[in-house]
Amino acid sequence: MTRTPPSARCCRRTRRPHRPADPPAARGRRPVRNLRAPRGRPSTAPRPRASVRRVARTYSHVVIGAGAVGSAAAYWLARAGAERVLVVEQFDLVNSLGSSGDHSRIIRRSYHRPEYVRLTDAMFAAWDRVEQESGLRVLTRTGGLDLAPPSPDGTDRLAVFRDAMAAGGARFEDLSTADLRARYPQWRVPDGTTALHQADAGLIDIRRSVSAHTSLALAAGVEFWPHTRVTGVDVRAGGVTVRTSAGDVDAGGLVVAAASWLGDLMPDLGLDFRLTLSEEQVDYVASSRLTDFTPERFPIWVWHGDEVMYGFPVYGEAGVKIARDMRGHFVTSEGRTHRPDPVTTERSREFLARHLPAAAGPALRSAVCVYDMPPDREFVLDTVPGHPHVAVFNGAGHGGKFASLVGSVLADLVTAGSTAHDIAAFALTRPAITDPGYAADFGLHA
Secondary structure, eight states: OOOOOOBOOOOOOOOOOOOOOOOOGGGOOOOOOOTTSOSSSOOOSOOOOOOSOOOOEEEEEEEEOOSHHHHHHHHHHHHTTOSSEEEEOSSOTTOSSSSSOSSEEEEOSOOSSHHHHTTHHHHHHHHHHHHHHHOOOOEEEOOEEEEEOOOTTOOOTTHHHHHHHHHHTOOOEEEOHHHHHHHOTTOOOOTTOEEEEETTOEEEEHHHHHHHHHHHHHHTTOEEEOSOOEEEEEEETTEEEEEETTEEEEEEEEEEOOGGGHHHHHHHHTOOOOOEEEEEEEEEEOOTTGGGGSTTTOOEEEEESSSEEEEEOSOSSSSEEEEESOOOEEEOSSOOOOOOOHHHHHHHHHHHHHHOGGGOOOEEEEEEEEEEEOTTOOOEEEEETTEEEEEEEEOTTOOGGGHHHHHHHHHHHHHTSOOSSOOGGGOTTSHHHHOTTOOOOOOOOO
16 A cells, blocks of 8 residues: 655644734843933832833844754855854754754765766855865765666666766776675675766765864854754845744844654745655674774665665774665655664665674664655755845755855855856746646655
């Protein structure tokens, strides 16, 4: 029976009058002085509650969300000369509660569409700049493999990636079964398995990337409000009011990088597309031969079989990291569990036992994150139609590798009004966004 995933589509609700709360004292902001108070000794009598409406604070730009993309947008806004930037984050800064809390994300040029491939030069350049300015190593190059066992009908499962990389000008190498076994003897694959190799693929330390972007933004004067929830957004011509648990904020521009919480804000932004959430799981597996799987000896990889599996060399934990793409544990924004599934762990360990036996061992650690996806599982990277000062990003479960570049594009859109990068494929006007009947396809796009 086909299961229909719950959607994060939101219906417009009747808003109740909102009374902004006082900002938390812990923020250290200076209290408002009563200029009408009489001079002289202060009175000890109780003061009546003020009845006047508090004036909203004003910024040039507000960023909603301080994860991988939101922190990057803050950094690039500061670099672009934005005068006063505020980032609102519902949790701690550099937290592990979103999709940026684990150690690593794959970075590579292999993609199903040349539009992504053509962005990869700028992607690597953005990370190089962040490393140079922060002094923190974020990118580790390991090389990368896309592998495909022989299919029953003879379909070349790697053709779409090969064609996109060729069209996008990326360098890669075709490997036969014999080539693969000789170069990476850790693999046990059936005869007829083929592979694509990219020399400059690797991993992004996603948590370090958030720390680097956040630190650089703070040093540039960007203001962050952690532990602050956004309760609504009023969009008008040339400006916005962002309603938060710490009070209202006015701004000339807005960047929305709310990840899997985007659905809560869509009605206020005038957006109405299906945003599907799926809790996905990664596992770290211990082994007595971990030195065979260090980044110097073993690459990141994606296995394009009946199930799509992917993995990493030893990094961040004393274990090999492995996951199945799109296990399809669909949830709502309120229904996320954050709980690993032992059955998923065992399936990953069984894959290792078949194909990477030297890495197979006891389960070490599991982690859960949420994919937030439009129906075609492509990026959303655009300004809201009719409101060029409001930019939105949705990474569709594969945006981590592009986080710094996407942050710079978002900054371009709300400061310069355009970007030098071709992002037309990710527009809010494409059929997957505008057509309520668009058939969802959540197959691997990364």
